[in-house]
Amino acid sequence: MRRFTLRPLNRGAALKGRHKVDDAALVKMLYALKLTREAESRIENVLYRQGKIVGGVYTGRGQEAIGVGSAIQLAEGDWVLPSHRDFSSFFLRGFSLRQIMANWMARANTPTRGRDNTLHLGDLNLRVIPIISPLGDTLPVACGVAMALKRRGQRRVVLVHFGEGTTSRGDVHEAMNMAAVMQLPVVFICNNNGYAYSTPATQQFLVNKLSVRGPAYGMVGFTVDGNDVLAVYEAVRHAISHARKGLGPTFIECKTFRMAGHSAHDAAEYVPREVLEREAKNDPIPRFELTLLGSRVVTHQDLQDLEQKIRDEIDDAVAYAESSPEPEGSTAVEGVLCGADCWWKKPIDRDEQRLASATASRELHGTDD
Amino acid sequence: MRRFTLRPLNRGAALKGRHKVDDAALVKMLYALKLTREAESRIENVLYRQGKIVGGVYTGRGQEAIGVGSAIQLAEGDWVLPSHRDFSSFFLRGFSLRQIMANWMARANTPTRGRDNTLHLGDLNLRVIPIISPLGDTLPVACGVAMALKRRGQRRVVLVHFGEGTTSRGDVHEAMNMAAVMQLPVVFICNNNGYAYSTPATQQFLVNKLSVRGPAYGMVGFTVDGNDVLAVYEAVRHAISHARKGLGPTFIECKTFRMAGHSAHDAAEYVPREVLEREAKNDPIPRFELTLLGSRVVTHQDLQDLEQKIRDEIDDAVAYAESSPEPEGSTAVEGVLCGADCWWKKPIDRDEQRLASATASRELHGTDD
Amino acid sequence: MPVLTYLEAIRQGIWEEMERDDSVFLLGEDIGVYGGAFKVTAGMLEKFGADRVIDTPISESAIVGAAVGAALVGMRPVVEMQFMDFIACGFDQIVNMAAKIHYRWGPAVPMVIRGPSGAGVHGGPYHSQSNEMWFVHTPGLKVVMPSTAYDAKGLIKASIRDDNPVIFYEHKFLYRRIKDEVPETDYVVPLGKARVAREGTDLTVITYGAMVWTAIEAATELEKEGISMEVVDLRTLLPYDEEAVLASVRKCSKVLLLHEDTRTGGMAGELAALIGEKAFQDLDGPIVRVTAPDTPVPFAPPLEEYFLPNAKKVAEAARKLAAY
């Protein structure tokens, strides 16, 4: 297989190195990008409209490259705390599409047993800690995970994702400062998609580049093109290697765009039409496809095959979810406290998940780390 | 009277202007510095040891120049939210020494009526909003005051003081970001006295200069010598004039040293002896005295007279406080809600305070603003 | 009289107060251009301008703190929490700053924190909470929760005019489901006064918020069986209307305490203590609680249904109590 050389994406900045990513990893990234896009489209545009989704729908349309370019690099012992739009992180960490889909439909056979919604999916085996709705709350948690890993002398890292709007929360500050002063192996990945619900970034903060926040805590800060999966990959690669060396946290701002409303019910009329049109041309997925086609990592036929495979997988997941049982009402009162009857200790259907996890990590070990 | 020319204190930084402060203001600063030091010494070293103070004692020994160099410049309509060690701000805003002393003794005739302790003293007429113990909580409040002033089109400013340890709180971040993005007339004055209780600044954050936090929000940040009252004056003067012009907030780090324990019961054994010795030589009050003596603004005789006057004032305040009544126990349940029987609306002994306030503001109008 | 939804009534109440008093202004996330997540403030930016309808960063603590600051200098801020669940992020400013200022040094702190709370819309654990008890247990605050459109308007107006920090809970399930004739005239519903939502004689159910409708549904059902159940709507939870509670208990001699909030430490406990102390002699049966169980609010519809009190559960408990 040929090797693909990453462009240095942030010229003059700290991202100086060049790094080779093998074709398998590139194809896997494309797969994850396209699967994420397609699955979320199915959820938002088909299943939600059909009334099959329970509750609201938030997607990561337009910003898939951030989850993909980062999660793909994690080793098995690393941890990730995705944002509320980071479908791809779950998938790349080994959640099965079936489980994710079943959770959107509030079914019983998911890690939440129907107790929590959307992407509030966690699994310690897969080393994914889910977001909770109060924005920013996962950043301190990421610090705590990192403290434990550091104490054990494990060269593990923790990625935590959040939106630019979330940076206004006090917890984000407390966590970034704590990570810096304790030199914790955390990578703070901020997706600046231009909006927090209806609020433009210009009303959220006054700085042009959020990456200035890094040095304010004594950590490195990057701003990268979040719609370029390889730019994200490169920045995160540096940050991970920095963290693994015990050199502490990094803050990465990934500039991107929310190519949808805040949620399925939001037509986003507050976004100027010109902005929508401009950003439509900057879609990370066609960009990456063109790159891979241009460098002959994939052919048009490959793409068609991939798309078919993805459609099949989604069909399967939807069918699985639809045929999955709803939780029994009376289970609502179980497992509030963790004790002898701790529901977590009862087996739930994790086999598939484990399998996926094992596969994912095997594939990941193919990439340089 | 001769004019005294401020040295440009932060060479090469944004503090470029030179500014004249007249002798009267210089003497007033010295008076406020010495009065603060002497009053707090009396409280900590005499009254507290005698068991006359109720509760804990926190003083601003060593960092008096920060309150003095800033509060002295406020016009009547400006607001200040002092830190828990900012005795001088209260005094310069017009609180009478008697009231302050009475509050340390938990007496009834104070703005708190004995309900709150230490320097938790507020008075809307004097435009002082007191700190509460949860550190950092006053910063968002300062923003709200500034929002109101701005909306009314008043060219007023709000100063808010806090320690370097406090900067780790989420509220500090939320407030600084909000002030920046809304361009509020707030001056954030951080006293970096090296310690937060026993925790050295090096365990609080990783940066050398906290002033880098300013640009992280898109506001100007200065670091100045907080033991040089004129340096503080100059930085705050710039910040105030910036804010009055509608150009938004400024962050000022005043480097100083806590020349005492965290509180009266803390021997501060965790502070290395060499640091204590070094810092003792940097006491802001002798420094300023020397400056004023050297430039002949005051004579040794003036100093002696001033000291006598201060001792007399403190004696008077102590006598007043000691002879003041304790609150009636049953008043504890009054005025929880503000209603028809709102205790605030009942007259309390404010005459003295008003007088002091009027005097202070008349004197202030003598200074260039 | 025009018929308004609960949501429209709140909007109208805020609108009128904004018109009446220039010191009233709004602070919150997405309340301006977007008009709020539930559109309660729709049209206000256009009408009152960006000076008075302020979109903030996602900084609940600073929003509350800023409201306190503005209130101290004579404004009457009205804060929107996008969901009341997120009030936890501004908690310290509410309980330590806002609630205690008047007691500590005197000033009025006229401000309202309002927003949608409650379950029933499959919002999951973070968009469904009933967290009023944190504030009912905080001296210095007032806590309000309307159940009708009429009250919603009258109570939000009274809250805005009140000189204390008021936590104003809007039940999101009622926003567009409940309609009422709402006078266009200027009226307030006084804080601290309950109302009898339905008269009865055999037993009384004391409740508030969306559960008022559940109670009425149960009462209608029970009437067919010859059981006459009174329904008392607290409207204000702090300070709550002791007299009205005691009067109804004295009248009916049996009492059922109902809330959507979880059980342990809920409002029913507070009422039970009041009744157990001051109406002990009037009681002809145990004090019965019907509440959500002690769990987070679960997401999936069967779980949420199991979690929430409903007319059937209320009627069952009432039947048992009536037969006692």
Place this chain on the structure above:
Amino acid sequence: MPVLTYLEAIRQGIWEEMERDDSVFLLGEDIGVYGGAFKVTAGMLEKFGADRVIDTPISESAIVGAAVGAALVGMRPVVEMQFMDFIACGFDQIVNMAAKIHYRWGPAVPMVIRGPSGAGVHGGPYHSQSNEMWFVHTPGLKVVMPSTAYDAKGLIKASIRDDNPVIFYEHKFLYRRIKDEVPETDYVVPLGKARVAREGTDLTVITYGAMVWTAIEAATELEKEGISMEVVDLRTLLPYDEEAVLASVRKCSKVLLLHEDTRTGGMAGELAALIGEKAFQDLDGPIVRVTAPDTPVPFAPPLEEYFLPNAKKVAEAARKLAAY
């Protein structure tokens, strides 16, 4: 058996758990070099090292959040709040993150948040609060408050070993005032179990924390008058020991509910509801509350004294109730 103060007992309990289990570690402000504001963790840095006794920045929210993260990956963090008043600054992480994780997706979250609470030392409104009810009303937590040195050690050890987030209230008034024989052996006092602190027959007072001593003082006084008052010490407030409460009420038929915390929405309400529902037939008199009034904790000694329940107030209420 060695006699330890309440404070020393807590220290010994933490110490033993640190020795026993390497996954136990401490997080907090000034807990290392300084040994904590009240010296609870004195000597631990020297003994266990900076890896396990971690001085943090002043970031209550991040401290709690970090504890959750560490707990999720197998550690047993013990967080110190310098004063429990400041727990309000980490509130959201406690109620929304820590409390709900197990329910939402299964993991154990073994962590303790401990610190000094309560009044009586002229600490003013921010160093004297009793804020346990916020957490008693939060499903997914446990809430503990010892009254004796023996229990303090046994309960802190049980809390550290528990698989849930435990909020552990230490009463600062008791720290150095209460002494007890405390075994050097390894023992735990199980969470969720109350104890009868003093036997009685005429009426019972249910209480916890420092008020246990107030109740005992009152009971001693009342005994001289021929009134026999039982004192039940809850020890754990969530989940609390329903059986023990009901047993004592059934035995004595009259009940007094006592706490230092403010009245409305306090623990007494919860207990009143339990008793009003499950022991209604056993009651021979009203359910009486003796609590602090609904105010912030005032600073000046006469105010604080008026605010706090004391033996005199308890005895007065008990006399009336006994005579009912």
